[in-house]
Amino acid sequence: EPEVTQTPSHQVTQMGQEVILRCVPISNHLYFYWYRQILGQKVEFLVSFYNNEISEKSEIFDDQFSVERPDGSNFTLKIRSTKLEDSAMYFCASRVVAGGSDTQYFGPGTRLTVL
């Protein structure tokens, strides 16, 4: 069964450093998302991406964040200058474009720890 994959599973970085989180969505999916979950809290939407552009972003997704689909299979989230409060689990999700009834499939997540 196809699945969303994410690398690395755990990333430790120093405050102020850049990180890139990678995702490989399911191959026939066209809509992509990033969410994050701060430890013990709920899952929050960061950004959605369709047709090679951002379709919606939350207020969390400020100028320090960017997303890219560099090669037609990978979907990346870059944090330019990490802050302590960026420490969280980051989930990538994808779905086939079929409206709100369509299910999003989530990757296993990348745990980002900012020291």
Added chain:
Amino acid sequence: AQSVAQPEDQVNVAEGNPLTVKCTYSVSGNPYLFWYVQYPNRGLQFLLKYITGDNLVKGSYGFEAEFNKSQTSFHLKKPSALVSDSALYFCATASSGTYKYIFGTGTRLKVLA
């Protein structure tokens, strides 16, 4: 704005007993409602969804959910709980437009042997 609420932080149930994890929603228009489960250090796994039609939706691992329009609820149920069902459960709705998910705060289910 669309939202879902999970009123219980934790639910404890004895193995073999029926379980219910509650979710209420506030959605304009037709609600698209989902349940996901998260095991420790794992991603979110899809359990089931309600789009339209039958109010009782059956999903993975023996779970089902009942959509109740008058009470704006979408409670997750299972007739007989297993210890392995112990996990964090999230209710979600898909917003209009980009259909991003809006999650509830999650309910930790503990099934006691």
